[in-house]
Amino acid sequence: MKNIIDFINSFLSRSGSYVFTTTIASRLLSFFASWIALQLIPNKELGVVIYAFQIIVFIIPMGGFGLNQGLLRYGSQLKSTEEKNALFLFILKKGILISLAITIILAITAYFLDFKLHETSFYLILLSTIITSSFIFEIIKIQFRLQKNNKLFSLAELSYNILLVIFVFTLSYNFNELGYAISLIITPLITSLIFISKLHIQWKKHLKLSLIDVYFFRYGFFASLSNVTTQLLISIDIILIGFILKDMEMVTAFKYVSIVPYSLLFLSNVVITTDFVDFTEKINNSNYIKNYIKNYIKLFSLISAFCVLIIYLFGEVILSFFDENYTTYFSSLMVLTIGVSGILTFRGLFGNLLSSIGKTHINFITTTLALALNIILNYYFIPKYGILGAAFTSAIIMWFTGILSLIFFFYFYKKLYFNKV
Template identity: 55%
Template sequence: MKGLQQFILNFLNRSGVYIFGATIISRLLSFSASWIALQLIPNKELGIVLFAFNIIGFIIPFGGLGLHQSLLRYGALLKTEEEKNSLFIYVLKNGTISSFFLVLLIIISSFLIPFQFVNTAYYVAFLSFVIIPQYLLSILKIQFRLKHNNKAFSYLEIVYNILLIISVSILSYLFNSKGYAIALFITPCLTILFFIKKLNIHHSKKIVLNFTNLAFWKYGFFASLAVSTTQFLFAIDILLIGYLLNNAEAVTQYKYISLIPFSLLLLSKTFITTDFVAFTEKIYDKNYINNYMKRYMLFFTFISFGIYGISFLFSKQLLFLLDASFTQYSDTFLILIVGICGILIFRGLYGNLLSSIGKVHINYYISSIALLLNIISNYYLIPKYGIKGAALTSAFIMWFTGIFSYVWFLVLYKKFNDVAYT
């Protein structure tokens, strides 16, 4: 228990409470911005913007060809402030150029694709510009984490979502759907202007780094592939329920029943966001990493038992808060809760530890295998069991990816040598 207390104390000392609070507040503010847009913009017009932005959402992780992911891992391994600042400048310059060419490619492609909704191509083309400020915002947040300034990272998250509410409210009121699209672009731009000076980076003091080679770029690209594949893995259930059952009501039911379970993932995300830089800095200290693994798994095992116990006792009451008709799906809800525990205990930690040792491509392979298994299983289980079948598949996939990540990390970490950059 002493080790568990130390684990929690370290989390608190790294301003973990700030990140947790910022995550909760940001979720609420983001939901409020979406609600405001829904009140101000006709559903049909808003739906076209959201459809276009969902397309861009899958591409955003590839902004800068994933160099922000490389910044996080390789930056954590650097020892001096000067080296970290030089890496930031490299990633800023090359990632911005890469993002610009990616935007051009999307703009050209958008007018060659026969979208089903009118004006979708124009919104996709315009919203593609969001990739550039979102990339810049990502490296800004990462640099704060590399400097162990988690408070600044947390403030940035909150300020971004406050600005989002303000810009969505004003611009949606004035220009409807066009205003909403503009708000999605200018919000990250304004946030960057507010926080960029806080980094105190001097371009004249940069030094040449010898590891910004093909392996550096490859790491970022595979990390982005893993993120996109994981996003699609979470979205595929909704798509297949709609396709296989041809029932819009079933899609809505599953979407809202899964809302609480998937929201619980922020617990693991908060700890990893807080600790990633710290355990990557000490990734070559096997004693430290082994202790961190034991304490993390013990902590989230307790948390998982608590979550399942509360969910088992109050599943119907929790679903009633969403809609009285959802209480009949308490079994589906509990199945998803069991699945989430697999991510909390295993996947959240070991997926990131694989990234820490430079094996991020393993995450992509695991997500790709899981995606294939998900599709195959859902084609059998959804027609037979409905949304419960989708929940069974998701729960299995969550535990499968978690345990697979755990096994792969243990195997690879034994072979891990003391070469600083792989």
């Protein structure tokens, strides 16, 4: 227990309390925004927007071809503020151009795709504009982390979700599903405009950085592919439910049943977000990494058990908050929560540790294998069990990727640093 307390104290010393409290508030606000949309927009029409948005969500990490991930890892290794700012400027300019190109390609492709519902193509084209604004907002937050300014990072995240609630309510009330889509588009853009000046970057000052080479771009590219497949692992259930069952109400139901389990991922995200720069700086210190891993797993094993217990006791009450009819999906909620425990305890930690040692291509291999398995299992389980089948598949995949990431990390870490972990 003392080790866990020391781990928590170390986390708090890096302004982790700001990240934790604002992340909870942000998740609650995001939850509230989703609830507002459900109250104001009919399930079928909302399902069309959700379906299109899930396609965009797994493409978003490709914005900038992963240059944002390169900023996080390589920026952590730079010593001076001037170098970190120069890297940010390089990535901002290149990333915007790449993101715009991806947006144009996606919009053209969506125009020619033949969807069952014509509205899907329209919303896919409209929502594709999120790719660029999300990339800009993401690198602004990363730069705050590199500056070890977790307070501003937290404030940016909180502000985003406050604006999201305001826009979702205002625009959905007036323009229904179109307003909801517009709120998703403008929120990251406006938040970026508010916070970019707080980086205090000298925009005209440029430095030539030796770290920008083929390995830098390779790292970012595989990181983006890994994030794409990771997002697709979450989105694919909704996409396949819509494709196999051809029932947009089931798409909406699974989306809202999965909100609470997937929201629990913020617990590990908070810790990793706070600590990534720190443990990347100390990655060659095997004793530090060994102790970090032990304490993290102990802490999140307890947290996971507690989350499962809470959902078991109060899951139906939580589902009834969305819709009384959703209580029939309690089993799906329970299965997803058990699955999320695998990410909380293993995948969240070891996936990021693999990134910190430069093995983003291993994350890509892991998630690609998981994606193939996901599709196979979903085609078996969804026709047989409906959205419960999708929940079974997700739970299996979450534990599979977590354990596989653990195995890969220990294998490569021992090879790279020669010391036993």
